């Protein structure tokens with residue numbers, strides 16, 4: 001199932017350009033990366049593309065809805081090309097790792113406000129915070145190492 005990026009771009013009336021294709025490819029292969037990482041990935045493929053061009057492409061793709069920008073509290077903005085399924089994210093407090101979590105409902109807003117105060121709610125932003133498996137393992141190792149040392 002390879003998404004056809006050219007078709008996606010044309011569907012939102014954006015011209016098909018090499019930098020736009022490169023950004024979409026980078027985000028498909030590396031979801032939830034920050035701007036600097038996108039720049040590095042694109043320039044590894046197309047060294048002549050400027051930083052500013054990558055910023056512009058990210059903004060155009062985000063505005064067009066082909067790319068989603070997420071920014072967990074205290075983190076730098078990350079980008080992903082998985083859009084339209086209202087999935088959520090789980091974020092590690094220790095290392096900032098981000099993983100996708102399927103939305104149980106699938107469409108926004110998946111949570112009903114106990115009182116919407118008369119607002120028409122179209123989105124509920126759900127972020128699960130915790131400790132990723134790597135960081136959890138590291139803590140267990142450190143704990144057992146220090147208890148051995150005290151013996």
Ligand SMILES: [Zn+2]
Nearest residue numbers: 092095132135
């Ligand atoms: Zn972690």
Ligand SMILES: [Zn+2]
Nearest residue numbers: 080082099100
């Ligand atoms: Zn995601």
Ligand SMILES: [Zn+2]
Nearest residue numbers: 103104105110
């Ligand atoms: Zn949900």
